[in-house]
Amino acid sequence: MRQSQSVIIYSLLMAGVVLASNILVQYPVQGMVYGISLADLLTWGAFTYPLAFLVNDLTNRQFGPTAARKVVIAGFVVGVAFSFYASVPRIAIASGTAFLVGQFLDITLFNRLRRQSWWKAPLVGSLFGSILDTVLFFSISFAAIFAFIGANDEFALGVAPLFGVFPFLDVPRWVSWALGDLSVKLIFSLVMLLPYGALMTWLRPMRPVNG
Numbered sequence: 001m002r003q004s005q006s007v008i009i010y011s012l013l014m015a016g017v018v019l020a021s022n023i024l025v026q027y028p029v030q031g032m033v034y035g036i037s038l039a040d041l042l043t044w045g046a047f048t049y050p051l052a053f054l055v056n057d058l059t060n061r062q063f064g065p066t067a068a069r070k071v072v073i074a075g076f077v078v079g080v081a082f083s084f085y086a087s088v089p090r091i092a093i094a095s096g097t098a099f100l101v102g103q104f105l106d107i108t109l110f111n112r113l114r115r116q117s118w119w120k121a122p123l124v125g126s127l128f129g130s131i132l133d134t135v136l137f138f139s140i141s142f143a144a145i146f147a148f149i150g151a152n153d154e155f156a157l158g159v160a161p162l163f164g165v166f167p168f169l170d171v172p173r174w175v176s177w178a179l180g181d182l183s184v185k186l187i188f189s190l191v192m193l194l195p196y197g198a199l200m201t202w203l204r205p206m207r208p209v210n211g
Contacts, residue, residue: 007067010059011074014052018079018099021049022086036163041180050188053126054196056103057110061121062203065111072103090150094140102133122196123189130185134178142174 025045029038052075060068079099083092106129113121140146142156156174161167163176 010071014055014071014075015078017051018075021045022082035165046181046184054192057122060110065107068107076100094137098133098137102129105129119193126189134182138174138178
């Protein structure tokens with residue numbers, strides 16, 4: 001299969017992941033864990049979003065950072081378009097910014113580490129990409145300092161015990177949301193090594209890759 005055809009397929013996969021995540025983020029995870037209400041912390045979108053890093057890393061491994069950036073931009077366009085349609089502009093800006101910066105960081109780190117142990121590039125890239133993505137999204141969406149982008153969400157800014165169960169540590173609600181979301185992303189950064197390791201045998205680099 002030609003590179004152009006493969007990149008189109010990866011772009012469609014990325015767009016599908018972003019679209020699914022933007023839809024599933026509207027549905028909280030129901031359940032209780034050690035007295036913590038998961039619905040207050042997690043949505044199903046947190047479980048599909050890490051697939052974006054897998055698609056990104058597989059593209060980068062096979063075709064290099066230039067092709068990976070094209071795939072990320074395809075996901076960015078779909079994500080921003082849906083976000084502006086389904087949510088307020090501030091959330092759309094936060095979503096697009098976080099996705100683009102987080103994925104580009106993943107590409108950069110992956111490319112620098114690609115010749116080391118097979119697991120290091122995808123793990124380090126997705127870990128730091130996820131952290132940056134989460135910090136940017138929740139900060140831009142809810143932190144008072146970004147009120148110039150759009151109106152503040154007073155409920156998100158309201159102070160409450162961390163995760164709703166730690167009375168000795170009061171934080172804005174959006175901080176608990178961010179930490180819950182990040183916890184899932186970090187766990188899935190490890191889980192995604194399984195499909196990456198299984199697929200890397202068939203998806204060998206097409207040619208020497210440069211940054």
